[in-house]
Amino acid sequence: MHIERNAQVLRRGAARLAAVACLLLSVAGAAFGQNAQTPAADQEFTVTDLLKLPGKVVARGTNTTPRGLMKLRSYRVEEVALPRVTNVEVGGQRVEVTKAFRVTLTGAFPVRALPAVIWLDDVAIGYGIESEDLDEITVVTYDASAIKDGATIYISYGDKENKKERTALPEKLKLGTEGVKP
Amino acid sequence: MRKTLKTLTLIFFVAACALTAAAQTPDPGTTGAYAVTREEYDYGNLAFQPSGFPSAVEVKASIHHPTDLTGGPFPVVVFLHGRHSTCYGKSGLASLRWPCRSTETVIPSYQGYDYVAQVLASNGYIVVSVSANGINAYDNNVTDLGMQARAELVQRHLNQLNTFNTAGAAPFGTKFVGKIDLTRVGTMGHSRGGEGVVKHYVHNASLGSPYGIKAVFPLAPVDFNRPVVNNAALAVVLPYCDGDVSDNQGVHFYDDARYNVAGDTGAKHTIQVMGANHNFYNTVWTPGMFPAGTSDDWNAYVSGGTSDSQCGTVAGNKRLTSAQQRGTGTAYMSAFFRVYVGGETQFTPLLTGAAPPPASAQTTNLNVSYHAPDVAAKRRDVNRLLASPDLTTNTLGGASAQTGLTPHDLCGGDSPQPQHCLPSTQSTSRQPHTVPSARSSLRGLSQLRTGWAAGGATYTNDLPLGARDVSAFEALQFRVSVNFADARNATNAAQSFSVVLTDDTGAQSTVVVGSASSALFYPPGTTGPVPKVVLNTARIPLASFTGVNLSDIRSVKFQFDQTASGALLVTDLAFASAP
Numbered sequence: 089m090h091i092e093r094n095a096q097v098l099r100r101g102a103a104r105l106a107a108v109a110c111l112l113l114s115v116a117g118a119a120f121g122q123n124a125q126t127p128a129a130d131q132e133f134t135v136t137d138l139l140k141l142p143g144k145v146v147a148r149g150t151n152t153t154p155r156g157l158m159k160l161r162s163y164r165v166e167e168v169a170l171p172r173v174t175n176v177e178v179g180g181q182r183v184e185v186t187k188a189f190r191v192t193l194t195g196a197f198p199v200r201a202l203p204a205v206i207w208l209d210d211v212a213i214g215y216g217i218e219s220e221d222l223d224e225i226t227v228v229t230y231d232a233s234a235i236k237d238g239a240t241i242y243i244s245y246g247d248k249e250n251k252k253e254r255t256a257l258p259e260k261l262k263l264g265t266e267g268v269k270p
Numbered sequence: 271m272r273k274t275l276k277t278l279t280l281i282f283f284v285a286a287c288a289l290t291a292a293a294q295t296p297d298p299g300t301t302g303a304y305a306v307t308r309e310e311y312d313y314g315n316l317a318f319q320p321s322g323f324p325s326a327v328e329v330k331a332s333i334h335h336p337t338d339l340t341g342g343p344f345p346v347v348v349f350l351h352g353r354h355s356t357c358y359g360k361s362g363l364a365s366l367r368w369p370c371r372s373t374e375t376v377i378p379s380y381q382g383y384d385y386v387a388q389v390l391a392s393n394g395y396i397v398v399s400v401s402a403n404g405i406n407a408y409d410n411n412v413t414d415l416g417m418q419a420r421a422e423l424v425q426r427h428l429n430q431l432n433t434f435n436t437a438g439a440a441p442f443g444t445k446f447v448g449k450i451d452l453t454r455v456g457t458m459g460h461s462r463g464g465e466g467v468v469k470h471y472v473h474n475a476s477l478g479s480p481y482g483i484k485a486v487f488p489l490a491p492v493d494f495n496r497p498v499v500n501n502a503a504l505a506v507v508l509p510y511c512d513g514d515v516s517d518n519q520g521v522h523f524y525d526d527a528r529y530n531v532a533g534d535t536g537a538k539h540t541i542q543v544m545g546a547n548h549n550f551y552n553t554v555w556t557p558g559m560f561p562a563g564t565s566d567d568w569n570a571y572v573s574g575g576t577s578d579s580q581c582g583t584v585a586g587n588k589r590l591t592s593a594q595q596r597g598t599g600t601a602y603m604s605a606f607f608r609v610y611v612g613g614e615t616q617f618t619p620l621l622t623g624a625a626p627p628p629a630s631a632q633t634t635n636l637n638v639s640y641h642a643p644d645v646a647a648k649r650r651d652v653n654r655l656l657a658s659p660d661l662t663t664n665t666l667g668g669a670s671a672q673t674g675l676t677p678h679d680l681c682g683g684d685s686p687q688p689q690h691c692l693p694s695t696q697s698t699s700r701q702p703h704t705v706p707s708a709r710s711s712l713r714g715l716s717q718l719r720t721g722w723a724a725g726g727a728t729y730t731n732d733l734p735l736g737a738r739d740v741s742a743f744e745a746l747q748f749r750v751s752v753n754f755a756d757a758r759n760a761t762n763a764a765q766s767f768s769v770v771l772t773d774d775t776g777a778q779s780t781v782v783v784g785s786a787s788s789a790l791f792y793p794p795g796t797t798g799p800v801p802k803v804v805l806n807t808a809r810i811p812l813a814s815f816t817g818v819n820l821s822d823i824r825s826v827k828f829q830f831d832q833t834a835s836g837a838l839l840v841t842d843l844a845f846a847s848a849p
Contacts, residue, residue: 135411136324157573198571199355199366199563201461201492201514201548203410203708215708217410220367222355245571246517247706252697253516253798255573 138228139217143168143190146268147235151258159196160257163241166190167268168228178231185230189268192226193243193257202245208261209239212248237263298604298617299597299630302393304336308384311430311441315369315404318426320419324411325368327404327419331427332380334391334399335449342449345456345611346431347390349399350424350470351379352461352490354555356403358562368407376403377563382552383460385596386603393608396450400427402463409462414709415494420466421473424457428474428481453482456611458603460551464491464506464520472497485610487603490548491520494708499523500531503610503849505539505621507602508702508804509546511581511589513568516799518702525703525715528641528842529654537849538641539606539621542804543598544794545581545588545635550595559592578797588794590633597632604630618848623809624744637789639749639807642846647742652731652826653843655718656683664843668734674727674830675720681839683716691719691839692755692803699799717805721758721837722830729828731843738774741820743845745812746771749805750783754793756837765790766832771815774822779815782832786810790838803839812845 143166151162168188175184191206197218204216206227211234216225225243229235239261242254311333316326336344356377357370370376380401387397402423409416430439431450438444459467471486485503490512504527508518524540548567549555557564565571568581568589576582581589590598605621605628608614619625623638642649653664658680664670672678681691682704690696690704698705704714720729733740740746752765759765766784784790787808793801812820826843830836 136408139411157570198565199353199364199406200571201353201490202516203415203494215410218366220407221363221365245514246519247698247708249706250517250698253573253699 141168147263149259155258161194164192176230197222197225205244207242208234232268235268295619295625297628297630299601304392306391307337308334320422323419324408330401332399334387334397339449343451344396345451345454347397347456347607349383350459350463350466352463353406354379355563362562364563368404382554417469421470424470455483456485456607458487460489464488468497471499493519493522496710496712498526500534502536505606508542510544511568512548513571514548517699517705519705521702534644540639541602542637545590546595550592551599556592572798580795594632601631622848637806648847650845655841656716664731666737668732670731672729678720681719682714700802718840723835727830732825739821740845744847745809747809748843749841751803751805751839753837754801758835758837762792765836768829770827772825773819777818779818781810
C-alpha cells in the first residue's frame with residue numbers, strides 16, 4: 089500500500105516533469121519560429137502564447153506623424169519574462185534564456201500574402217504578426233544583441249535577404265541607459 | 271535580299287502556323303450550354319479544427335453546378351482564396367479576426383471567383399469555392415504559415431462533397447447523390463491559397479489519394495515551404511505587376527517539379543500575365559467591386575509604384591483593367607481544367623503556347639511556358655542545364671560546346687553555383703527563380719548565364735546516336751529571359767538569335783527565334799520588383815525547320831547573329847509535344 093502510494097507519487101512526479109519538459113520544448117520552439125536565424129525550429133502554438141504573456145516596455149517611440157504607404161508611426165519594445173529558463177538557438181548557438189523581446193510597430197498594415205519582415209539595422213529579426221485591428225505588427229525574438237540603441241527599424245515584405253525594398257520607421261530605436269540584457 | 275526574303279517567308283510560315291492553331295482552337299472561356307445554379311453550404315464559423323492550428327475555422331463554401339444534374343456525375347473544381355482581411359465595420363475599416371465581431375460584416379473572399387465558376391459550371395463542371403477566413407486570421411502564428419491547415423480544409427470540403435455524392439446531406443438533401451465525380455478533381459488556389467492547393471495535393475496523396483486530383487492551378491501563389499506536385503498537371507499564373515507576391519515566387523512550383531520524379535506524367539505550365547496585379551483576380555478584393563478591404567496592390571504596396579511606366583498609373587502604362595485581368599483568369603483556368611480534368615483536349619494548344627491567347631483572355635500580352643510529361647514520346651531533354659557537367663556534355667550524352675560566349679556558366683541552382691544570377695545590386699524580388707523561401711532552404715533554378723559581345727558566338731548541343739530522330743516531336747523549345755542587368759542588352763529592345771538544326775548530310779535549317787517567339791522581350795519597368803527575369807518558353811515548331819531531315823538531326827546550335835551583343839539566361843532545352 090505504502091509502496092503503491094510512493095509509486096503513484098513517483099508516476100505523478102514523472103508526469104509533471106514530462107509536462108514541464110514538453111512546455112519548455114514548445115516555448116523554445118516557438119521562439120525559434122520567430123527568430124531570423126532559426127526559422128526551421130518553430131513550434132506552432134506558443135507563438136500565440138508569447139504574444140499574450142505580459143511584457144515590460146523597455147523602449148517606446150514618440151512619433152505621431154504617419155509615414156509612407158503603411159502610415160508607419162512608431163514602435164515599442166517589450167521585455168517578456170519567460171515562465172522558466174528556456175534553451176533556444178540564437179545566432180546558430182544554443183543558449184539558455186529567461187527573456188524574450190517583442191518588437192511592435194504601429195501604423196496601418198495590409199493583410200498580405202507575403203509575410204512582413206521586421207529588421208533592426210541589417211538583422212532580420214523575424215516575421216511579423218498583425219494585430220486584429222491591423223494597427224500594429226509584432227515580432228518576437230530572443231536575440232537581445234539585435235536590440236541596439238540607435239538601430240534603424242525597418243519593415244519589408246517577402247524574404248529576409250531583400251534589403252532593397254525596406255521601409256524605415258520615422259525614428260530610430262532609443263533604449264534607456266541600461267539597454268537590454270539577455 | 272535573299273536573306274530578307276527567307277526571313278519574311280519564315281515569319282509568314284510561323285504566323286500562318288499560329289493563325290491555323292488559333293483558328294482550330296476554340297475559346298474555353300465562353301459560356302457553355304448548361305444553365306447554372308449557385309448555392310452555398312455553411313456548417314458554422316468554427317466547425318472544423320485543422321491539426322496543430324490555433325483556432326477552429328469555418329466550413330462554408332459556394333457551389334456552382336449545372337442546374338440540370340441529369341447528365342452527371344460531373345467533374346469537380348475546388349477554389350481556395352488567399353490571405354485577405356476577414357471582416358469590416360460600419361466605418362469600412364477592415365480587420366483580421368475570426369469570427370468577426372457582431373458589429374462587423376464578413377468579407378466573403380470565397381465569392382470573388384464566381385465569374386470563373388459560372389463559366390466552368392456552364393460547361394459541365396461542379397465548382398466549389400471554399401471560405402478560409404479563419405485560417406487567414408491565424409496563419410502567421412504557425413510555422414508553415416497555415417499551409418497544412420489549408421490542405422486539411424480542402425480535404426474537409428472534398429469529404430463533404432463525398433457525403434453529398436453518396437448519402438446526401440443538408441442543405442441539399444439527396445440532389446447531388448451520384449452527381450459528383452470525385453475521381454476527376456481540379457484545384458485552384460490564389461495567393462496563399464496557391465500553396466494551399468499544392469500542399470493539399472501532397473496531403474491527399476499522403477492519405478492514399480482518396481480523391482482523384484488531376485490538376486492543380488496556383489494563381490499568383492506564394493511558395494513558403496516548397497511542396498511539389500508530380501504526376502498531375504500544374505499551371506502557375508505569374509502576374510508581372512503583382513504588388514503583393516511581388517517576387518513571383520510561385521515559379522518555384524514549376525521549377526521544382528520539372529525533374530523531381532522520373533517518368534512524371536504531369537504537364538507543367540506557367541502563364542506570365544503582363545500588366546496583371548495580384549488582387550484583380552478576386553472581385554471581392556477589387557476596388558469598386560466590394561465596399562471594404564480592396565486595393566490595387568501594385569499602387570498600394572510598391573513604394574513609388576504609381577510612377578512605373580509598365581505597372582503604374584502614368585500615361586502609357588501597360589496595366590490591364592480588372593475586367594481584362596479576370597479575362598485572363600477565365601480563359602486559362604477554363605482551358606487548364608477543361609483539358610486536364612474534363613479531358614477536353616481541344617484547348618491544349620493554348621497551354622503549350624502553340625495557339626495564341628483566346629478572345630476571352632482580353633489581352634495577347636502574356637507568355638505561356640510548357641514542360642511536357644517525362645514520357646519518351648512527349649519530351650526529349652537535350653540539355654537540362656542542371657550542373658556544371660552539362661556545360662560540356664548534355665543530358666543526351668552528346669557534346670555541348672560554345673564559342674565566343676562570356677560568361678558561360680550556371681547560376682541559381684545548388685551550391686557551388688552562385689545563389690542568384692543577377693548582380694547583388696538587383697533585389698531578390700526581381701529574380702523569382704532564385705528568391706529565397708520563407709520556410710525552406712532549397713535553392714532555385716539552375717540557369718545558363720551567357721552573353722556575347724561580337725558576331726560569331728555559338729552554343730551547340732550535339733545529338734548522339736539513338737537520339738537523332740526528332741521527327742515525331744512538335745517543337746524545339748527552351749526557356750529563356752533577356753538578362754536586363756547586363757548592359758550588352760540594349761534597354762527596352764527585344765533580343766533575337768538563330769537556332770540552327772543540322773542533319774546527317776550537313777544540311778542546315780535556321781529559324782530566327784525573335785520571329786517565332788516573344789520570349790526574348792526586354793523585361794519592362796523600373797520600380798521596385800520590376801524589371802524581373804522570368805524564363806519563358808521559346809517554342810519553335812519543328813515544321814518550320816525546312817530542308818533538313820528531322821529523322822536524323824545531328825546538332826542544335828544557337829547562333830548569336832541577330833544582334834551585335836546580348837546576354838541571356840537559358841534552361842530546359844528539349845524537343846517536346848503536347849501532353
